[in-house]
Amino acid sequence: MNDFFTVSIIIATLASGIRLAVPFLLAALGEAVGQRAGVLNLGVEGVMLIGAFAAYYTALESGSAAFGLLVGLAVGAIMGLIYAFITVVMHAEQGISGIGIYLFGLGFTDLLFQKLVGTPKPISGLQARPFEWLADDTGRVGELLLNHTVLTYVAFLLVPVVYFLITKTTFGLNVRAVGENPQAADTLGVNVNRIRTAAIIIGNTMAGLAGATLALEIGIFQQNLTAGRGFIAIALVYFGAWRPVGVMTGSLLFGIVSSTVLQLQVQDVFSGSVVPIANMAPAVLTVIVLVVVSRRIGQPAALTRPFTRDS
Amino acid sequence: MSGADIGRLLRPFAGLVVPIGAVIAALAVGAILLGIFGANPLTGYRELFTGAFGGPDELAATALKSTPLMLVGVGICIAFRAGVINIGGEGQIIMGAILATLVALAIPDIPRPLLVPLVMIAGGVGGGIWGAIPGALKAYSGVNEILSTIMMNIIAGFFLSFLLEDWLIEPGAIRIQQTKRLSHNADLPLLPGGTRLHLGIVVALIVAILGYLLLFRSSLGMRLRAVGHNPHASRSAGMKVELSITQALAFSGACAGIAGAVLVFGSESHRLIGEGGPLAFTQSAGFNGIVTALFGGLHPLFTVLSSYLFGGMLAGGISLQRAVQVPQALVIALNGVVVVFVVGSLKLRSRIQRWAEGDIQMEDRA
Numbered sequence: 001m002n003d004f005f006t007v008s009i010i011i012a013t014l015a016s017g018i019r020l021a022v023p024f025l026l027a028a029l030g031e032a033v034g035q036r037a038g039v040l041n042l043g044v045e046g047v048m049l050i051g052a053f054a055a056y057y058t059a060l061e062s063g064s065a066a067f068g069l070l071v072g073l074a075v076g077a078i079m080g081l082i083y084a085f086i087t088v089v090m091h092a093e094q095g096i097s098g099i100g101i102y103l104f105g106l107g108f109t110d111l112l113f114q115k116l117v118g119t120p121k122p123i124s125g126l127q128a129r130p131f132e133w134l135a136d137d138t139g140r141v142g143e144l145l146l147n148h149t150v151l152t153y154v155a156f157l158l159v160p161v162v163y164f165l166i167t168k169t170t171f172g173l174n175v176r177a178v179g180e181n182p183q184a185a186d187t188l189g190v191n192v193n194r195i196r197t198a199a200i201i202i203g204n205t206m207a208g209l210a211g212a213t214l215a216l217e218i219g220i221f222q223q224n225l226t227a228g229r230g231f232i233a234i235a236l237v238y239f240g241a242w243r244p245v246g247v248m249t250g251s252l253l254f255g256i257v258s259s260t261v262l263q264l265q266v267q268d269v270f271s272g273s274v275v276p277i278a279n280m281a282p283a284v285l286t287v288i289v290l291v292v293v294s295r296r297i298g299q300p301a302a303l304t305r306p307f308t309r310d311s
Numbered sequence: 312m313s314g315a316d317i318g319r320l321l322r323p324f325a326g327l328v329v330p331i332g333a334v335i336a337a338l339a340v341g342a343i344l345l346g347i348f349g350a351n352p353l354t355g356y357r358e359l360f361t362g363a364f365g366g367p368d369e370l371a372a373t374a375l376k377s378t379p380l381m382l383v384g385v386g387i388c389i390a391f392r393a394g395v396i397n398i399g400g401e402g403q404i405i406m407g408a409i410l411a412t413l414v415a416l417a418i419p420d421i422p423r424p425l426l427v428p429l430v431m432i433a434g435g436v437g438g439g440i441w442g443a444i445p446g447a448l449k450a451y452s453g454v455n456e457i458l459s460t461i462m463m464n465i466i467a468g469f470f471l472s473f474l475l476e477d478w479l480i481e482p483g484a485i486r487i488q489q490t491k492r493l494s495h496n497a498d499l500p501l502l503p504g505g506t507r508l509h510l511g512i513v514v515a516l517i518v519a520i521l522g523y524l525l526l527f528r529s530s531l532g533m534r535l536r537a538v539g540h541n542p543h544a545s546r547s548a549g550m551k552v553e554l555s556i557t558q559a560l561a562f563s564g565a566c567a568g569i570a571g572a573v574l575v576f577g578s579e580s581h582r583l584i585g586e587g588g589p590l591a592f593t594q595s596a597g598f599n600g601i602v603t604a605l606f607g608g609l610h611p612l613f614t615v616l617s618s619y620l621f622g623g624m625l626a627g628g629i630s631l632q633r634a635v636q637v638p639q640a641l642v643i644a645l646n647g648v649v650v651v652f653v654v655g656s657l658k659l660r661s662r663i664q665r666w667a668e669g670d671i672q673m674e675d676r677a
Contacts, residue, residue: 276476
């Protein structure tokens with residue numbers, strides 16, 4: 001028990017929390033963009049799985065993790081296009097069609113994995129650590145912040161990027177307009193469907209990236225690799241009140257809770273039957289968070305409402 | 312013959328266009344996938360069909376696979392009709408199975424005619440509680456039920472593995488996450504006919520009929536549907552909307568919980584098994600039940616039929632895998648496609664219906 005409270009272990013736990021936060025952060029940032037445009041995408045989990053498998057398989061076959069990452073991104077974008085067609089053009093109920101996307105992703109990636117790979121084969125993931133050379137000289141701070149892989153920095157860099165995109169650009173203004181009042185936006189000449197489609201594609205591309213990051217970080221694929229992370233990411237959008245910084249805070253919280261549970265397992269504080277109880281922590285935390293935030297924060301007014309001119 | 316005449320002829324079938332279209336579309340996607348994997352789609356589908364409906368044993372196997380889908384599906388009908396989206400079937404199945412197992416472990420020696428109904432009821436109670444929690448959270452705190460039910464699934468999955476890791480694990484056995492063989496008095500008896508079909512299917516049919524009576528022949532069901540249709544108007548009319556939402560998810564969870572009990576006491580091993588993860592125990596029925604309910608038009612009795620059809624896909628998927636070496640995970644993927652097509656074509660459906668009723672020209676002119 002005492003071992004847990006040494007500074008170096010706390011630093012290591014926090015650093016691994018930052019690492020574990022990355023898939024949550026990427027997926028939730030993307031989902032936030034889509035929801036700001038008024039589209040709920042419950043298929044994040046499925047898109048993450050598809051992105052993860054695409055990245056894993058490409059990296060396995062080509063030997064290039066970077067190429068795998070690109071394919072994961074591209075597959076996410078394609079899924080975005082499909083989801084945009086389903087929800088924007090066909091006006092499908094967004095909650096249920098997202099579950100359809102999830103089931104498709106779950107079954108499809110399992111199918112492809114069994115058929116194309118069979119037995120789990122490890123890949124060498126994206127291990128480049130751009131600031132590693134600085135980490136040794138900067139002590140604890142370096143250990144905490146400078147010893148991460150490229151994708152971690154990319155993910156956190158996307159927080160200000162998405163913030164800028166939503167709040168400071170014309171596109172972002174249009175995204176918010178079609179999410180709050182599509183009829184008014186339409187009257188002012190904004191192409192509601194085009195803006196929503198773009199937002200969905202951004203969101204799904206980031207979900208694909210989140211899945212790819214997960215696979216390349218773990219270096220393996222298996223059935224249901226994401227294990228509910230995509231769904232937690234959606235909850236984090238609510239937690240973060242649809243704002244990039246809030247989403248980042250939530251992702252870090254979840255990453256650190258997960259890494260703490262892992263660390264306590266490694267330290268044998270949690271063992272045997274306590275492990276599954278500890279593993280419930282993120283899900284229980286999500287429910288509590290939802291209870292706390294649900295009445296406090298208003299969601300985008302037109303969330304889940306398909307746009308039609310005649311209503 | 313004018314368009315309106317054709318429309319009048321087709322009117323009774325307009326409601327069928329969407330589900331049939333969705334299946335054809337899903338089968339087309341499946342055929343493409345089979346083709347990509349170098350399997351002949353026709354051979355594949357023939358094997359799927361024979362494996363599902365080819366003889367008495369196949370028909371019985373299909374009925375076995377469809378039992379949990381029917382139970383969960385009926386529950387989904389109740390929830391969705393009340394405007395509550397229950398994605399928590401998986402967790403509700405697990406909690407139902409756990410409570411039913413605990414009852415069978417606590418009172419193993421009471422006679423079968425008492426114990427079998429008791430474990431089924433226990434399943435319903437376990438699943439019902441697990442549904443009522445997100446129901447109450449939605450009704451009284453405004454928590455999005457889609458997210459909370461998904462989290463309840465994850466929590467139930469870990470709870471199952473917690474119980475089987477230690478408390479309920481078979482004493483003295485190798486460390487596999489499963490209970491000992493449960494009381495013989497709780498076994499679901501086999502139905503006559505020499506197949507493996509057991510009483511579970513009868514339980515599912517009874518629940519479907521009760522679900523139908525609840526939704527369409529009771530004042531409680533009327534209130535649930537009114538709340539689903541228009542919560543604001545229902546509130547103005549003096550209905551307790553919060554209570555209705557909680558009730559809807561509780562009933563919905565109870566149906567799934569009974570499925571959990573059937574999965575335990577109708578299984579060949581007569582144990583609660585957590586090995587291989589929660590999805591292995593539930594057979595994904597919590598999700599697939601959503602598919603069958605949507606496909607059955609959210610009507611409990613049609614859900615029975617559609618569940619049998621999808622049970623056939625699951626049973627036939629095994630033959631498909633054996634014959635053309637394409638994993639049966641294909642069936643899960645196709646279920647996702649069916650969901651997307653069914654909900655994606657609702658706009659189309661209303662257009663078809665209006666066309667069938669001869670209104671569409673008027674709308675076009677307007």
